[in-house]
Amino acid sequence: MxxxxxxxxxxxxxxxxxxxxxxxxxxxxxxxxxxxxxxxxxxxxxxxxxxxxxxxxxxxxxxxxxxxxxxxxxxxxxxxxxxxxxxxxxxxxxxxxxxxxxxxxxxxxxxxxxxxxxxxxxxxxxxxxxxxxxxxxxxxxxxxxxxxxxxxxxxxxxxxxxxxxxxxxxxxxxxxxxxxxxxxxxxxxxxxxxxxxxxxxxxxxxxxxxxxxxxxxxxxxxxxxxxxxxxxxxxxxxxxxxxxxxxxxxxxxxxxxxxxxxxxxxxxxxxxxxxIAIDGAAIPPTVTWGVNPEQAAPITATVPDPDRAPDPLKAEAWRDAIDYMGLRAGMKLTEIRVDRVFIGSCTNSRIEDLRAAAAVLTGRKAVVPGLVSPGSMTVKRRAEAEGLDRVFIDAGLEWADAGCSMCVGMNGEEVPPGERCASTTNRNFKGRQGKGSRTHLMSPAMAAAAAVTGHLTDARPLLAGRRP
Amino acid sequence: MTPFTSLEAPACPLGLANVDTDQLIPARFMQTPRAEGYGKFLLHDLRRDEAGAPKTGFPLNDPRYAGARAMIARKNFGCGSSREAAVYVLVDSGYRCVIAPSFGDIFSSNAIKNGLLPAIVSEADADALLANASIVAGGALRVDLAEQTIVAGNLVVPFTVRTDWKQRLLNGWDDVDLTKSFARDIAAFVAADAKLRPWARPVAPDGEN
Missing domain, CATH: 3.30.499.10 (Aconitase, domain 3)
Known part of the structure; x- marks a missing residue:
């Protein structure tokens, strides 16, 4: 055999x-x-x-x-x-x-x-x-x-x-x-x-x-x-x-x-x-608070305390991240106010992603500016056929064309220095979305929820009774 | 490719972990043609303050390491994107070796293609090198690829590198020439594969070619 x-x-x-x-x-x-x-x-x-x-x-x-x-x-x-x-x-x-x-x-x-x-x-x-x-x-x-x-x-x-x-x-x-x-x-x-x-x-x-x-x-x-x-x-x-x-x-x-x-x-x-094995049922909505995708936590958690880090190197990295991100150790993640949202990128710009964001945004208004960039012009046409573009526009977000866009800032769409973006993208590295930008990674529904409240938010209550 | 056998020069004790490719070269500089040189972009935003002035105390701005040809960092150096420009910024600044406990996979592979040695040392040895008085003072460090050793003053540290990459660096092989020497094998593979996986060729939609 x-x-x-x-x-x-x-x-x-x-x-x-x-x-x-x-x-x-x-x-x-x-x-x-x-x-x-x-x-x-x-x-x-x-x-x-x-x-x-x-x-x-x-x-x-x-x-x-x-x-x-x-x-x-x-x-x-x-x-x-x-x-x-x-x-x-x-x-x-x-x-x-x-x-x-x-x-x-x-x-x-x-x-x-x-x-x-x-x-x-x-x-x-x-x-x-x-x-x-x-x-x-x-x-x-x-x-x-x-x-x-x-x-x-x-x-x-x-x-x-x-x-x-x-x-x-x-x-x-x-x-x-x-x-x-x-x-x-x-x-x-x-x-x-x-x-x-x-x-x-x-x-x-x-x-x-x-x-x-x-x-x-x-x-x-x-x-x-x-x-x-x-x-x-x-x-x-x-x-x-x-x-x-x-x-x-x-x-x-x-x-x-x-x-x-x-x-x-x-x-x-x-x-x-x-x-390795992981229990799927135990996975919570998760957001990043730092400058590396591993610096993440459940939305219900707080910004970690460097004094309680497992080792000195980690403590130094956490301190540096908290400083760059303009946060306080121990603050609730839901207290972090955002300046804008970005829904797009090769990570989360497909039709289901847009539907999930729209499920949160339907009938609601964004309190911060935001850009929604579908992953392809094919996705864009399909979303428009489903009326999702109206949901985004009515909520006050900008409905854009397809591309890598604000995930990496190469096309000129950048997060301004010092601004904080709730983003469905893949990297929260320092300056990733533009020089001095601060990125929090999350799912499309969570980014939509942050748009509605102006701060990092557990999307689950906002999704209650709605179907993405 | 320029072969790498050994180097003897000061080393920059960067000492940072998770140095990602967006730090090594911010994306906004990547439209630059290579001929212009990428050295000036190395860790561009980390080494400068908000006004663009060099930060004092940042190792890369320290005159003791002005002639450095090796860099010492902590784990996961070069994680992130596939941008080979993250290697160009180092090579164009005169670096031929980065020493760290681990590297991003794509970064390492890009490094080899450009004659830059990604030397893997233990966490403890990285600590020892970063704390070494001779290195901190800007003294010469010796990297020997054949022996796989790093020597600084009395400190001797072993490093690892994949065997195939070591051979490439030592010999300065050109991958394309190497591959072309297997032209017959490639042709035989393509002929056999067409029968095994007829569905693998893309089908052009009607009316297109």
């Missing part, structure tokens, strides 16, 4: 071309997404006078520098970044979802909804949140510019086999608790570097119970746990999501693919290097 294998090993083995004596393996890459920031990679290709080896497996998406406010005036430097992607993809015959394309949006939102992301594929992109695509059972990870250049020129990448980690979440999430809370609670409990060197399989009944949108959010945040990739084995939820996607297999080819995809699940006896 063959050795039992994890899904991680099954996909790895299916892509291994050669393995050198030092363990380095050359892997085949099925999809490569490039964005404006990939200009360093294209620059290296040009410097060698080389060509893109497989333009048919390479896709451009304008997201990091794409304008999201309809009348935004962008600097010439920002516009040049979008133009450079247009030029580089044109030069190499690569399909590009550029600014004028009705399907454009954030790469990690667009690729799944177009069926470019499929179970069992190896996917790379010069962006650390490429782990998102693992939600559909893909082996997807972020790479740097030199690796982008290497994949452009060879459609392969050198990797060493990662350690295998399984995170089981069993039980059902309680009402008002979302995949974002699950991810933040995991990072808070395990630490931001816990999964370094590992590939994660998320398993268990709470994971199975997540929609594809929820799984995309969870896998997206794998990198904040330290792992380059996290995935969920494909199941009926995955197959139903993938049926009739524009770039995916159709008809008999789809059925044949599903038969292949069913075999990807980890074998029962497969061994993991790290295997």
């Amino acid at each position: 063959a050795t039992p294998r994890t899904i991680i090993d099954k996909i790895w083995d299916a892509h291994a071309i050669v393995t050198r004596v030092d363990g380095d393996t050359l892997l085949w890459i099925d999809r490569h997404f490039v964005h404006e920031g990939s200009h360093h990679g294209f620059g290296q290709v040009a410097a060698r006078g080389a060509r893109v080896e497989r333009p048919d497996l390479t896709f451009g998406v304008a997201d990091h520098y794409a304008p999201t406010r309809p009348n935004a005036v962008q600097s010439p430097e920002v516009r040049a970044m979008v133009a450079k992607l247009d030029a580089n993809t044109r030069t190499h015959g690569v399909r590009n979802f550029g600014i004028g394309d009705p399907r454009r949006g954030i790469a990690h939102v667009v690729a799944p909804e177009l069926g470019l992301t499929l179970p069992g594929l190896a996917i790379v992109c010069g962006d650390s949140h490429t782990s998102t695509h693992g939600a559909l059972g893909a082996y997807a990870f972020g790479i740097g510019a030199s690796e982008v250049a290497h994949v452009l020129m060879t459609q392969t990448i050198w990797q060493s086999r990662p350690r295998r980690m399984r995170i089981r979440v069993d039980g059902a999430l309680t009402p008002g608790v979302a995949a974002k809370d699950m991810a933040l609670a995991l990072i808070e409990r395990l630490g931001a570097g816990y999964a370094r060197g590992c590939a994660i399989e998320y398993a268990g009944s709470a994971i199975r119970g997540l929609s594809i949108e929820g799984r995309l959010t969870l896998c997206n945040l794998s990198i904040e746990l330290g792992s380059r990739l996290g995935l969920v084995a494909p199941d009926e939820t995955t197959f139903a999501y993938l049926r009739d996607r524009p770039f995916g297999p159709g008809g008999a080819a789809f059925e044949a693919a599903v038969a292949n995809w069913r075999e990807l699940a980890s074998d029962d006896e497969a061994a993991f290097d790290v295997d």
Whole structure:
């Protein structure tokens, strides 16, 4: 009998071309997404006078520098970044979802909804949140510019086999608790570097119970746990999501693919290097208070006291974070007033995220300004068909176009210095949303609740009797 | 790629944990062409006050470490985004080695591609290096990749680095040339894979190519 294998090993083995004596393996890459920031990679290709080896497996998406406010005036430097992607993809015959394309949006939102992301594929992109695509059972990870250049020129990448980690979440999430809370609670409990060197399989009944949108959010945040990739084995939820996607297999080819995809699940006896279990029912709505995703706590908690930190280094880090964030040790998280909210990013900008935020906002007014940026123009059209745009606009929030926008501030949408933003994004690093910005990470419903009250708020009472 | 064998130079005792890529280079600088040099962006916002003046007391601004070619930090150095610019800022500032108890995975891999050694030491050894009188005074530190040792005065500390990365650094291998030497293996893989996974190719929607 063959050795039992994890899904991680099954996909790895299916892509291994050669393995050198030092363990380095050359892997085949099925999809490569490039964005404006990939200009360093294209620059290296040009410097060698080389060509893109497989333009048919390479896709451009304008997201990091794409304008999201309809009348935004962008600097010439920002516009040049979008133009450079247009030029580089044109030069190499690569399909590009550029600014004028009705399907454009954030790469990690667009690729799944177009069926470019499929179970069992190896996917790379010069962006650390490429782990998102693992939600559909893909082996997807972020790479740097030199690796982008290497994949452009060879459609392969050198990797060493990662350690295998399984995170089981069993039980059902309680009402008002979302995949974002699950991810933040995991990072808070395990630490931001816990999964370094590992590939994660998320398993268990709470994971199975997540929609594809929820799984995309969870896998997206794998990198904040330290792992380059996290995935969920494909199941009926995955197959139903993938049926009739524009770039995916159709008809008999789809059925044949599903038969292949069913075999990807980890074998029962497969061994993991790290295997941990979490009770899904015990996960509370979680927000970050500090400058690193592990500096998070249940919304019902207080800002921790550095004098009670487990060790001196942590005490120093907490003190520094509390200082930067302008907080007081011991204050209730719900006492933290916010200046604005941002609902968007590759973490939380899909239709279900917008529905969850709208469920809180329906019939209510925001007391602080806020920007809502759908993850793709496809999501935008769907939200408008459902009337969600009216809910946001009536609440006083700004309804924008698709892009990375205020998550990373590259397109000019920034949180001003010293201002505090309730944000559905993925990183609360110092200055992440703009120089001097202060970010609190949370789910879409929690960000909507903060918009309504003007301070960090438990969304659950505001969701009572409402269906997201 | 420039090979790395050893270095002997002062080290900057940064001493911070979880130095993320947004600290190493804030996103707003990443439109800059590489040819202009990225050194000036290194830890841009951490090393300056609100008016933009260098913060006194910040190790990177300390004249004792002006010629530093190694940096010593605490755990999870380079966590965060995949931006290779987080390596460019170090390399363009003259650094060839970062010493820390752990590194972000993508940062390490980007470092190797640019000839920057991510040397992993124990937490205790990181503490010892950061407290070492010779290093603090700006004295030379020696990093030897073949021996996998760091020497500062009387202090000798071992470090680890993945075997395959060590070989790449020592030899200055170019990955693309290495890969091209496996062209026949790649072609054979592609031919076999087309039969095993016919669904893996993207299907262009009707009317498009």
